[in-house]
Amino acid sequence: MTPAEIIASANVTDPERFVKSSLTGFITFAKIDFNCPHCGKKYSDEDDKYVNRCNSNKDFCTSIKCDCGEKFKMTYDITGKAVSWK
Numbered sequence: 473m474t475p476a477e478i479i480a481s482a483n484v485t486d487p488e489r490f491v492k493s494s495l496t497g498f499i500t501f502a503k504i505d506f507n508c509p510h511c512g513k514k515y516s517d518e519d520d521k522y523v524n525r526c527n528s529n530k531d532f533c534t535s536i537k538c539d540c541g542e543k544f545k546m547t548y549d550i551t552g553k554a555v556s557w558k
Contacts, residue, residue, distance in 0.1 A: 504516060504518060504523075504554055505517075505554065506554040506555065506556040507556060508538040508540060508542070508556065509544050509556055509557055510538060510540055510542040510544060510558065511539075511540035511542070513538055513540065515536070515546075515554075515556075517554060522534055522536070522546060522554070523548060526547050526548060531547075532547055532548075533545050533547040542558075544556055544557065544558055545557055545558075
C-alpha cells in the first residue's frame with residue numbers, strides 16, 4: 473500500500489498530522505502540542521515551524537520567547553512528542 477492509500481483507508485481527516493513510522497511500520501499521530509513551562513501557554517507545531525528550527529540546530533533544540541516574556545527550550549523526543557523545559 474502507498475502512504476496515500478494507508479491514509480485513505482484509515483479515514484484520516486487531517487493527513488498532515490498522520491505520520492508513518494519507518495522503523496516499526498505502525499501508523500501513529502505525533503504529539504505536536506506543547507506548553508510554555510513558565511505560564512502554561514499552549515503552542516502547536518502544525519506547520520512544522522518548530523521542528524524545522526530544531527532540525528537546523530546541532531543539538532536538535534530551539535529556544536522560544538513566550539508572550540509572558542520568558543524564554544524556554546523545546547525539542548522532540550524519540551517518539552515524536554514535543555517536549556519543552558525551562
